[in-house]
Amino acid sequence: MSGQAAAGPGASLGRVDAVAGLPTTLDRLGILRGRPVLALVGGAAGMDGIHLQLVDEVFRSAVIPVVDGCGGAVVDGGTDAGIMRLIGQVRSASGASFPLVGVAAEGTVAAASGAQPKGGDTAELEPHHTHVILVPGDSWGDESPWLAAVVSAIAGGKPSATLVVNGGEITYADVERSLAGGRPVLVLAGTGRTADAVAAAAAGKTADPRAVRLAASPLTRIIDVGDPELLARTLQAVLTRSSSGNHA
Template sequence: MKVFTIDFGAGRAALAVRVGQPGELPAALHDLGLGTPRPVVTVVGGAGGMTAADLDGLRAVMAEGVIPAIHDSGATVVDGGTDAGVMRLMGRARNGFPLVGVAAAATVTLPGGATAAAGAAPLEPHHSHFVLTPGREWGAEAPWIVDVAARVADPHPAVTVLVNGGRIAYDDAARALRAGRAVLVLAGSGRAADRIAGAREGECGNDPATRIAGSPLVHIVQISDTAAVRARLRTLLTPPS
């Protein structure tokens, strides 16, 4: 296990490390310079299934709600690291905070490297750090994302923000809830997020959405209310007195 640099060109580079088992994470995070605990925001949700219009509709809530709350709390952000959907949006919006992409190594490509598997995706070039994990299928990185967030945050709060999302987003939210982590659902962002918001309002028929919506750890805020998103996320990232 050795830290290396991923050079994306145009003056952009990120530190990265490959890990093989969870027990390697503490040393890996320390070597990446992420050993000092900080609050964590984990961003999960839409990737390749999001359209350009979907992303355009999220720019205001990210710029006026999510990003300011991250800065207010001094948080580190953890996501899936690929150049698609909300991960692309987070990378383009990053302005100084640590942004850690956690991805299964065989599902992504590095600049100038060989494609490990059919359908592998490029890494998002504005991230500051990457943790590359075992796994050959999308979703294999999910438990690692939870573990990385927990280790970076402890003993500070960690919050999962769910934006849009497909099938894997339900699993990501459920994992966060099992870890005792608050989940902030951005209603109006589409797909899984909107189904969870609908289930909270009494709409039935989607079992994962209904189960998630029923948790007291789930907070639902409309993307159109950017001030409320900022205030709620900032509150969730503030340690209890």
């Protein structure tokens, strides 16, 4: 079952409670399917200002131009914090036209649910997202498998990739799902927490088993936040690669 309602100024909101309903919901929201997709995962409220400033420049000079230029879309958690707030603001300021789609567990979104989730921890939706899809769940992390499913549903046979910026515990699960689905993962080193742990593991500087496992995948690529040109080239290559052999 799926539905559609207004999500606020400039955005459309859909609800879905089965993966099979995603194509219908995307069509109702006017999100063109069969296009390159970048999943953006990582830091929310736990991300500090220094790292946000670094990422701001990377989004402006690398991520936004590449996604917009290849006719792609970005999918993230949709709430008004951390990298989700930043990508919304930067996309709006740049005049980019690609869909920015948030995927959030309905019970964690203050603006969309009258009921508080267990523990009462809710967040507002980020106002510059073009679309938001609410999925079942009352806890942070419940949206993780849905985010991966939305990326696949929008991409269809086109390329997709995951960009990891900072992040906490949920980010590990997001990355594991991306790798399990054959989706390339670009880790932005120098942005803190999970991203830096995976980068350290790739350099042999940590024994954290989760980070080591993710770093060891041939689909994982480490890129320093101080090298936006390399990120832009890598994103361009990944999102425009031939669909043959692609796992969206």
